Amino acid sequence: MRWPDVFAPSPWRNHFAHRVLHKLAFAFALAAGLLASFWPLGQDGLASSSSYAASPEWPPTWDGAPLRPQALGEVEARFARHFPGHIARFTDGRRVLVMRQVERATRLLHPAEDCWRALGYRVVQARLEHDARGRLWRCFHAERTGSDTQRVCERIEDAAGQSFTDTSAWYWASWRASAAGPWTAVTVVSPP
Numbered sequence: 001m002r003w004p005d006v007f008a009p010s011p012w013r014n015h016f017a018h019r020v021l022h023k024l025a026f027a028f029a030l031a032a033g034l035l036a037s038f039w040p041l042g043q044d045g046l047a048s049s050s051s052y053a054a055s056p057e058w059p060p061t062w063d064g065a066p067l068r069p070q071a072l073g074e075v076e077a078r079f080a081r082h083f084p085g086h087i088a089r090f091t092d093g094r095r096v097l098v099m100r101q102v103e104r105a106t107r108l109l110h111p112a113e114d115c116w117r118a119l120g121y122r123v124v125q126a127r128l129e130h131d132a133r134g135r136l137w138r139c140f141h142a143e144r145t146g147s148d149t150q151r152v153c154e155r156i157e158d159a160a161g162q163s164f165t166d167t168s169a170w171y172w173a174s175w176r177a178s179a180a181g182p183w184t185a186v187t188v189v190s191p192p
Contacts, residue, residue, distance in 0.1 A: 055086050056101045056182070063133070065092035075119065083108055085182075095190040103182050105175040111167045112154045112187045116142040128165055129153065138165040141192055154187040 061067060067090040072080060076098065080087045085102035102109055113123050121142040129139045131153075139153040156164040159182055164170035167185075174183060 055088070056184075058088050058090070058099060062090070062092055062095075062097055065094075067092055067097065070096070075115075085109075095188050098187040098189070100185045100187075101182050102185075105171050107171065109156070109167060109171070109183070109185055111138070112152050113140060116140075116152065120144055136163065136165055137188075149192050151190050151192045152187060153190075154185060156183055156185045158183050 058069075059067065070089040070091055071077075072087060072089050076087060076089065083100065083102075084104070084106050085100060087098065087100050090097045090099070100109060113126065116123055121144045123140045123142060126138070126140040129137050131137060135155065137153040137155050139151065141149055142152055143149045154165075156167065156170045158164075158174075164173070170183065174181060
């Protein structure tokens, strides 16, 4: 029995297909390297909420009313498993507040209007409003056949107190680092 000669010259040495395969392999390796170098920029929202060591310290009151923690709803809990931050739900006895906090720009911090539409609500009367404290909010009414109409208002605030009512504007400001994190999005749901 004769052992194969692994050091024998390849019959493909100067063949066109052999040269093309080497170029394709090089192009693939280059593309994989470029993709790997930009991977952290593309991981928008892939970290789970357990990626942070501790939950933020949520406010004990809202507009002077004490807040009581509530369990997340089924949809909120499912969303929280893939959210790159923290989500908490509170009530002051009249309103429900959902607070989401993130440390970096993410497309998973999206407008409340999108959530309500996805749940089958019709969004009407969308507008910007100032509250009694002068804070600017994006507000709308959510209507669904067979259920009560709800008034929903939201805003995003950064660590320096700068606020955003437009999620897209917040995203680009946080991505460019012209807004300081962490950011807290507050959604207030109340009777109309």
